[in-house]
Structure formats: structure tokens, C-alpha cells
Amino acid sequence: MKNPYWNRTMIREPKDFFGREKEIKKIFAALGASHPQNISIMGERKIGKSSLLYYIFQSNTEKQELPHPKKYIFAFVDFQEHPDITVDEFFEMLYSELKNKLPERIKIEQVKNYKTFTNMVKTLDDLGYKLILLLDEFDKILQNKNFKVDFFSYLRSTANRYDFALIISTQKNLEDLYRKDLLGSPFFNIFTQIHLGLFQKEEALNLITGPSAEEDIPFEEDTEFILKNAGLFPFFIQILCHELFEYKKNHNKTIGQEGYNEVLEKFWVEADPHFFHFWKSLSQEEKEVLFEIATENKVKNGKKSVIRYLKQKGYVTTVSGRNRIFSDTFKQFILDHQEEVTDIGEIKGKPPTTVWDILTYLVLISIIALLGVSSYLTLPRPQGITLGLTAAMMIGMILLLLLRRGR
Numbered sequence: 001m002k003n004p005y006w007n008r009t010m011i012r013e014p015k016d017f018f019g020r021e022k023e024i025k026k027i028f029a030a031l032g033a034s035h036p037q038n039i040s041i042m043g044e045r046k047i048g049k050s051s052l053l054y055y056i057f058q059s060n061t062e063k064q065e066l067p068h069p070k071k072y073i074f075a076f077v078d079f080q081e082h083p084d085i086t087v088d089e090f091f092e093m094l095y096s097e098l099k100n101k102l103p104e105r106i107k108i109e110q111v112k113n114y115k116t117f118t119n120m121v122k123t124l125d126d127l128g129y130k131l132i133l134l135l136d137e138f139d140k141i142l143q144n145k146n147f148k149v150d151f152f153s154y155l156r157s158t159a160n161r162y163d164f165a166l167i168i169s170t171q172k173n174l175e176d177l178y179r180k181d182l183l184g185s186p187f188f189n190i191f192t193q194i195h196l197g198l199f200q201k202e203e204a205l206n207l208i209t210g211p212s213a214e215e216d217i218p219f220e221e222d223t224e225f226i227l228k229n230a231g232l233f234p235f236f237i238q239i240l241c242h243e244l245f246e247y248k249k250n251h252n253k254t255i256g257q258e259g260y261n262e263v264l265e266k267f268w269v270e271a272d273p274h275f276f277h278f279w280k281s282l283s284q285e286e287k288e289v290l291f292e293i294a295t296e297n298k299v300k301n302g303k304k305s306v307i308r309y310l311k312q313k314g315y316v317t318t319v320s321g322r323n324r325i326f327s328d329t330f331k332q333f334i335l336d337h338q339e340e341v342t343d344i345g346e347i348k349g350k351p352p353t354t355v356w357d358i359l360t361y362l363v364l365i366s367i368i369a370l371l372g373v374s375s376y377l378t379l380p381r382p383q384g385i386t387l388g389l390t391a392a393m394m395i396g397m398i399l400l401l402l403l404r405r406g407r
């Protein structure tokens with residue numbers, strides 16, 4: 001009996017791909033325009049960007065709904081495998097991907113630079129073909145100094161001039177990926193952005209119940225357990241369903257509370273490093289907002305943009321009109337890292353500004369100096385305090401003497 005929940009990397013078989021119906025419709029609508037439009041797919045690590053991009057490349061079902069589907073030529077390139085590629089190598093790689101997809105009657109010279117690529121695109125355009133390039137991990141290109149401003153200007157010009165479109169995937173918003181030499185580049189304005197977040201509930205249920213039913217180990221009675229601990233995050237659904245399938249396969253297709261606990265322990269082993277990677281990539285402000293949501297405290301005013309960004313990433317969802325962490329397991333992870341948000345020795349958030357807070361700060365400095373503790377640098381200064389250590393210590397000592405005399 002084969003476990004159908006092994007997918008941890010990019011899904012290559014269309015039959016194994018679940019969900020994203022709304023995003024797929026939007027992408028093919030853009031490609032079906034009289035002049036195909038450029039799409040940027042943005043989403044957090046492990047949210048399914050590569051799988052969606054490859055599905056667009058592989059699937060024939062949606063392509064048949066395009067106007068004159070045989071006139072579309074798709075090529076897929078994963079830059080994760082080529083982090084230090086040069087521009088000429090990029091064009092040669094594209095040619096390698098495309099040469100077997102072109103109709104036999106079309107004769108194209110080998111593509112190896114700007115000129116030969118333009119010749120190919122022009123030839124295809126003259127014959128009524130639309131060339132669609134799917135570029136996965138486009139972040140790598142933006143980080144690669146071999147690709148100068150002229151490369152991005154060239155892509156933009158080519159996309160505007162011919163029936164040629166780009167579908168790229170990145171982890172961050174394009175405006176957050178700018179290099180200094182690319183600031184103001186009009187290239188970044190040609191894309192319609194699609195934010196890839198959590199599954200819709202129906203999509204999650206299809207992933208949970210479909211593959212398991214095909215292997216005759218139904219998960220219908222386990223959906224609450226799965227959604228509670230994996231949320232609507234497809235990658236974590238895959239992990240939890242995998243462990244659940246293994247358990248039920250070895251226990252006559254049944255499971256009780258003890259079994260759920262065992263499955264959850266195994267889930268934690270695999271999920272925890274990914275949670276840690278998420279956590280490490282967050283700003284201090286984002287961590288604070290997540291902690292406030294996890295503890296069901298009211299999020300401070302002025303944090304709406306942070307919450308919106310966390311929802312785009314898939315870390316926060318809305319349940320009955322209230323913000324919630326996407327799963328109980330990630331919520332527990334956040335609570336386990338409370339000291340990084342509310343450490344008593346390093347008060348987070350805005351520093352105090354009252355007179356008493358300033359006096360307390362100066363007294364603490366003097367106490368630290370008397371004890372010989374080198375913690376001054378980790379002690380937050382109230383807003384407006386710009387005193388050096390020596391001056392702060394002197395004032396603090398005077399305050400201590402005054403306090404002692406006042407006894």
C-alpha cells in the first residue's frame with residue numbers, strides 16, 4: 001500500500017496537484033489576452049510556488065481553453081539549480097528547453113545571446129506563436145550580479161514588442177528584491193502580482209481525503225485533527241497526512257487519541273525546522289504581532305499593515321472575524337519562543353518616555369556599574385536619552401546618593 005503523501009519538493013505530476021483553482025484561472029485568463037500578460041507569483045517558502053508554476057507548464061486541461069492552444073509554446077527554467085548562471089548561459093539553456101517543443105517546420109538558429117534570442121522570438125511572433133517563459137526562483141537572477149540592468153530592460157522591451165510573456169516566482173514582493181543598480185527599473189512594473197497563501201478549506205479537504213481514499217485508508221474522520229494542527233498550509237498538510245497514513249496503515253486503518261499523539265510527535269520532528277526558518281526570517285515587529293495573536297491579546301493600533309503582510313505569507317488567517325495563527329502547532333511554536341518577544345532583560349517594543357522611566361533607567365545604569373555587569377548595551381534606552389555610559393553612571397550615582405539621604 002503506497003503512501004500518497006510523499007510530496008516535499010515541487011510536484012511534477014498534474015494528477016498529484018491539488019487546489020489553486022482561483023490562481024490558475026487568473027493566470028490562464030492573463031495568458032489568453034490578445035497580448036499575453038506577465039505574471040509574478042509571490043509566496044512564502046514551501047507555500048507551493050514551484051508546484052503551481054510547473055503545473056501551468058505541464059497541464060494540458062487549462063491550455064485547451066486558450067484561444068488557439070497549439071499556438072502557445074511554454075518553457076520552464078528553475079534558477080535554484082543555476083544560481084551563478086551567466087546571461088549567455090541563460091539563453092543557451094532556454095534554447096535547450098525550447099528546441100524540442102518547436103514545430104518541426106520552424107527552423108531556428110541556436111540561441112546564445114540577445115540577438116539570436118530576439119531572432120527566435122520574432123520568427124515565432126511572425127508565425128502567430130506566443131512564447132511563455134516560466135522562470136522559477138527568479139530571486140536568484142535578481143541576486144546574480146551577472147545580470148545587469150540591460151538584461152531586465154531587454155526582457156521588458158521584448159515582452160512589450162512581441163507575443164512573449166514571463167511568469168516568474170519569487171519569495172518576496174518584487175519591490176523588496178531591488179538591487180541598488182535596479183532602483184527605478186521599469187521592468188518591475190510589467191507584472192500582475194499573485195500572492196500565493198493558504199489553501200481554501202475545500203482545497204485542503206480535497207488534498208486530505210482524495211489521495212487517502214484512493215489507497216483505501218479514508219481520512220474523513222481525521223479532518224478536524226489535520227486542519228487543527230496543519231491548518232490550510234498545503235506543505236504541512238502533506239507532512240501530517242503522511243504520518244497519519246503510515247500509522248493507520250500499520251494499525252488496521254484505525255486510530256485513537258494515543259495514535260494521534262504519536263502522529264503529532266512525528267509531525268513535529270519534520271515541521272519544527274521549517275517553523276524555525278519562518279521565525280528566523282520575521283522582523284521583530286512581525287514576531288510581536290504573532291505573539292499578540294497567539295495569546296489572543298489585542299494587537300496594538302497601527303499594526304494593520306503588518307497583519308495584512310502576515311496573512312499574505314500564510315502565518316495568520318481569519319476565523320469568525322478574528323485573526324488566528326494558521327495552525328495550533330505553529331501557535332505553540334510561537335508561545336515556546338516567548339522569550340524572544342517579551343524578554344524581561346530586553347524589553348521589546350517602544351522604549352518608555354515618562355520621567356519615572358528615565359530616572360529608573362539612570363538608577364539601573366549605576367547599579368549595573370556597581371555590580372560590574374556588562375549588560376548596558378542590552379538595556380533599552382528611553383526615547384530622547386543620548387547620554388554616554390560615563391555620564392549616565394555619574395547621574396545615576398548622584399540619584400542613588402540623594403535617594404539614600406532621603407531615607
